[in-house]
Amino acid sequence: MNTPSFNIAAVERDTGLSKDVLRMWERRYGFPVPSRDNHGERCYPAEQVDRLRLIKRLMDQGHRPGKLIATPPDELTALTPRRSKPAMSSMPVETGELEELLALIKQHDAAAYQQAMQQRLARQGLQRFVQDTVAPLTQQVGEKWEDGSFEVFEEHLFTELTKRLLRQAIATLPGGPRGPRVLLTSVPEETHVLGLLMVEALFALEGAECIPLGTQMPLLEIGRAAEAHQADIVALSFSAAFPQRQIPGLLQQLRLVLPKNAALWAGGAGVARIAQSDDAALITTLEQAVSELADWRGRTAPGS
Amino acid sequence: MNTPSFNIAAVERDTGLSKDVLRMWERRYGFPVPSRDNHGERCYPAEQVDRLRLIKRLMDQGHRPGKLIATPPDELTALTPRRSKPAMSSMPVETGELEELLALIKQHDAAAYQQAMQQRLARQGLQRFVQDTVAPLTQQVGEKWEDGSFEVFEEHLFTELTKRLLRQAIATLPGGPRGPRVLLTSVPEETHVLGLLMVEALFALEGAECIPLGTQMPLLEIGRAAEAHQADIVALSFSAAFPQRQIPGLLQQLRLVLPKNAALWAGGAGVARIAQSDDAALITTLEQAVSELADWRGRTAPGS
DNA sequence: CTTCTTGTTTTGTCCTAGACAACAAGGACG
DNA sequence: CGTCCTTGTTGTCTAGGACAAAACAAGAAG
Numbered sequence: 099m100n101t102p103s104f105n106i107a108a109v110e111r112d113t114g115l116s117k118d119v120l121r122m123w124e125r126r127y128g129f130p131v132p133s134r135d136n137h138g139e140r141c142y143p144a145e146q147v148d149r150l151r152l153i154k155r156l157m158d159q160g161h162r163p164g165k166l167i168a169t170p171p172d173e174l175t176a177l178t179p180r181r182s183k184p185a186m187s188s189m190p191v192e193t194g195e196l197e198e199l200l201a202l203i204k205q206h207d208a209a210a211y212q213q214a215m216q217q218r219l220a221r222q223g224l225q226r227f228v229q230d231t232v233a234p235l236t237q238q239v240g241e242k243w244e245d246g247s248f249e250v251f252e253e254h255l256f257t258e259l260t261k262r263l264l265r266q267a268i269a270t271l272p273g274g275p276r277g278p279r280v281l282l283t284s285v286p287e288e289t290h291v292l293g294l295l296m297v298e299a300l301f302a303l304e305g306a307e308c309i310p311l312g313t314q315m316p317l318l319e320i321g322r323a324a325e326a327h328q329a330d331i332v333a334l335s336f337s338a339a340f341p342q343r344q345i346p347g348l349l350q351q352l353r354l355v356l357p358k359n360a361a362l363w364a365g366g367a368g369v370a371r372i373a374q375s376d377d378a379a380l381i382t383t384l385e386q387a388v389s390e391l392a393d394w395r396g397r398t399a400p401g402s
Numbered sequence: 403m404n405t406p407s408f409n410i411a412a413v414e415r416d417t418g419l420s421k422d423v424l425r426m427w428e429r430r431y432g433f434p435v436p437s438r439d440n441h442g443e444r445c446y447p448a449e450q451v452d453r454l455r456l457i458k459r460l461m462d463q464g465h466r467p468g469k470l471i472a473t474p475p476d477e478l479t480a481l482t483p484r485r486s487k488p489a490m491s492s493m494p495v496e497t498g499e500l501e502e503l504l505a506l507i508k509q510h511d512a513a514a515y516q517q518a519m520q521q522r523l524a525r526q527g528l529q530r531f532v533q534d535t536v537a538p539l540t541q542q543v544g545e546k547w548e549d550g551s552f553e554v555f556e557e558h559l560f561t562e563l564t565k566r567l568l569r570q571a572i573a574t575l576p577g578g579p580r581g582p583r584v585l586l587t588s589v590p591e592e593t594h595v596l597g598l599l600m601v602e603a604l605f606a607l608e609g610a611e612c613i614p615l616g617t618q619m620p621l622l623e624i625g626r627a628a629e630a631h632q633a634d635i636v637a638l639s640f641s642a643a644f645p646q647r648q649i650p651g652l653l654q655q656l657r658l659v660l661p662k663n664a665a666l667w668a669g670g671a672g673v674a675r676i677a678q679s680d681d682a683a684l685i686t687t688l689e690q691a692v693s694e695l696a697d698w699r700g701r702t703a704p705g706s
Numbered sequence: 707c708t709t710c711t712t713g714t715t716t717t718g719t720c721c722t723a724g725a726c727a728a729c730a731a732g733g734a735c736g
Numbered sequence: 737c738g739t740c741c742t743t744g745t746t747g748t749c750t751a752g753g754a755c756a757a758a759a760c761a762a763g764a765a766g
Contacts, residue, residue, distance in 0.1 A: 102658040106749075108651075111590040112620040117749085118719060125752080126717085137726075139749060144622065144659075151620075162759080164716065206631055208613065212573075251627035254587070254615040261616075262569045269516075269570055283558070286415040289593070289618065309512060311558040312565075314593065316416040316455075318448070323555035327510055343718095343757075347412075354406045355448075410720075421720085422748060429723085430746085441755075443720060466730080468745065647728075647747095709766075716759070723751090730745075736738090 103133070103141040113150045120150075127167045149174070158339060159244050175246065196235055200242065203256045211256075215263050224267050225303055228296050229384055232260060236292055240338065240367075257292060264295040268302055277306035278330035278394055281323060284313040285348055290337035293366045297333060297387050304391055317348070321355035331361045331394065334378075336368025345372055353377035363390065407437070407445040417454045424454075431471045453478070462643060463548050479550070500539055504546065507560045515560075519567050528571050529607055532600050533688055536564060540596055544642065544671075561596060568599040572606055579611035582634035582698055585627060587615040589652055594641035597670045601637060601691050608695055621652070625659030635665045635698065637691075638682075640672025649676055657681035667694065 106117050120140075124130060130150060132140035142150075152174055153166045166174065202211040219227045239256050242248040248256075280301055282294045291313050298308045309327050324332050334352075336345055345368060353362055364372075365381035372380060381387050410421050424444075428434060434454060436444035446454075456478055457470045470478065506515040523531045543560050546552040552560075584605055586598045595617050602612045613631050628636050638656075640649055649672060657666055668676075669685035676684060685691050 102655050104655070107648075108621075108655070112622065116719085119717090121750085121752095122718070137749085147622070151622075162716075163718095206613075249626060249630070250623040251615055251619060251630070254619060254627075255613070258614045258616040262573055265566045266570050266573055269566055309510075309559070310562045311555055312562040315555060315558060317412075318416065318452070318455075319554040322553060323558075326553070326555070344411075351406050351408070351412070420748085423746090425721085426747070441720090466745075467747095707766105709764100711764075712762085714759100714761075716757105718757085719755090721752100721754075725750080726748090728745100728747085730743100732741105732743080734739100734741080736740095 103143055104147055106132075106140045106142070109142050109147055109150065112147060113154050115150060115154055123163070123167065127164065129167050155244065155246070196231070196238060199231075199235060200238060203239075203252055203259075204248070206252070206255070208255065208259055212259055212263070215260070219263065219267060224271075224299055227267070228264070228299050232264065232292070232296055233384055235260070236296075260292060261295060264292075264299055268295070268299050268308075271302050275305060275307035277301070277304060277391070278398070279307045279309065279327060280331045280333055281309045281311065281320075281327055281329035282333050282335075283311040283315045283320060283323075284335050285320075285352075286314045286316055288336060288340050288368075289313050290335065290339070290366075293335040293337065294333075296384060297335070297365065300384060300388055301391060304388065306391060317352050318355055320352060321357075324356055324360050329360050330398075331363055332356060333363045333365065336364060336366040338367035338370075340366075340368040342368060342371060345369060346375060346377075349375055349377040361394070363387075407447055408451055410436075410444045410446070413446050413451055413454065416451060417458050419454060419458055427467070427471065431468065433471050459548065459550070500535070500542060503535075503539060504542060507543075507556055507563075508552070510556070510559070512559065512563055516563055516567070519564070523567065523571060528575070528603055531571070532568070532603050536568065536596075536600055537688055539564070540600075564596060565599060568596075568603055572599070572603050572612075575606050579609060581605075581608060581610035581695070582702070583611045583613065583631060584635045584637055585613045585615065585624075585631055585633035586637050586639075587619045587624060587627075588617040588639050589624075589656075590618045590620055592640060592644050593617050594639065594643070594670075597639040597641065598637075600688060601639070601669065604688060604692055605695060608692065610695060621656050622659055624656060625661075628660055628664050633664050634702075635667055636660060637667045637669065640668060640670040642671035642674075644670075644672040646672060646675060649673060650679060650681075653679055653681040665698065667691075 104112065106120060109115070109120060110117050120130065124132075130142060130146040132142040132146065135141050149171055153163065156166055156174065157163055199211065199214055202214060215231070218231050222230060235256075239248060239253055243250070243253050282298055284290070284294065294310070294313070298310055302308050309323075309329065311323060315323065320332060323329070332352075345364070349362065349364055356362060362378040363381055364375075364378045365387060367382075369380045370382045374380065379390065381390060408416065410424060413419070413424060414421050424434065428436075434446060434450040436446040436450065439445050453475055457467065460470055460478065461467055503515065503518055506518060519535070522535050526534060539560075543552060543557055547554070547557050586602055588594070588598065598614070598617070602614055606612050613627075613633065615627060619627070624636060627633070636656075638653075649668070653666065653668055660666060666682040667685055668679075668682045669691060671686075673684045674686045678684065683694060685694060
């Protein structure tokens, strides 16, 4: 009983591949080939689930499922990122220091990581800490996860510890809200919160009034929240992993349920490759977020 | 265009009802009845999505879908919780004070809420703060959400602010790990993290070494993490909203992938009504969690 | 040699409709 | 009044078919 078998729902949960896709691949490519239980339902052995997870990871890097499934399992692990990474390690400065921080995570030494980050925060100040430490670190972790040198749980640990640092830093900021009211959240299915926290830190530094609603808000609820809080700006975060095809439609629907005078900003790695939109302002870098905030103030303050 | 129409995927995202269920209800009960686009695909008007969300909420309270769909929409809002709530407000003490805190959330006054909670934390100390303030407050919010007096976004705001308070409090604890190594996380689809944080706070107070991995870890990854961190205990949280039928199977599968010497603890409102399990220890209250920790130490320390 | 445009293949999602197991409710019986 | 059993109710699985959107490949034009 060392190889527990998973039903199709469990495989969907664990791999992120929908039931439809799993059945379709079986039909088309002949993989995966689960055995069946007494009732004729699929039972996936753990070994196939692992291969599926690997395939999913490579797909997120731009490989195509047809090729991946045709590749023998042994060669799969040797595949490297295929998607263009021109911006990779665009911060040669301090790469060594960042590597040290990542090494601490890799060694599962939570305490040492926290301490090292606290020191950096104290040394750099919150703004530079976010822009020069947290942001590149997050990107590096993403890359390392993609090329397989970080396990999922190591990424989770990194995220959890870093979230704490940022939230703690935000909490200690003096609250002198003078700027716009910014509602920060993400749509359902989008669980990544680090980007939101980074933006919140920068905005809070600028004196904006941030209303953090966490992740995964249903669209209609975002509309209600914007109204109830009289938000000036609704800021959404889309991670690189979010299915890009859905984003334009989501923004359009959201625009319809938002109050007219509320601005809609969409940011994160997920919107970098999205065509410009009439429904929302697309923000691809932290610097741009800050400058958009300044622009907003420039547009609004003189008028009122 | 004030009534945007949702495709079936959007409705699934926003209501939490699976595509299969949506199509099944249409077949069986004749509701919802979406119109179709040029391509024959379902288009749900916002009005039906709202009714579906309401139905989902009432279902989570124990009502049955067949009855709910037969009920005319006007009467739906009048329905009250049906599930037995014997433990409701079992803390008559201080109910007034808790109500004040909830009122602050209801007024969307984040700053005042945070300040009031900080004061309570300072006054009560972390242990009593968790047990006498955060826990009952969380339960009250759950009840208020169920009976409709709290909006989704108000619950999100409460959760987000309370998470921050707890994490901040945990971070300031002196780290003198003398107890077991406890890995804290939840399974995929389970996003509620407040329960984990409460337990982490209590365990950290007792000197246990907590490894917070956030939520939504794939089962096989939990196994790897437990091994990598040499966890003595893997603690999972299941909220009341988690589909209970799946829990025993999950625990069984997880038990198979965990190292044999790692204990598996499952806690939260979701396990309260689950039959006792050979695979995991079921923990239904915070007090029980603390006493289990003491038991573990009693069992282990003398032996080693 | 690059860039744009046009077919062609790949791939995911949606569709219908049937079957059945797990659960809840209601009734019979001790 | 509790316990067992029958009878609904409900969700999830199965099967294959269809189609549109995205990715690729190839050719044309600059």
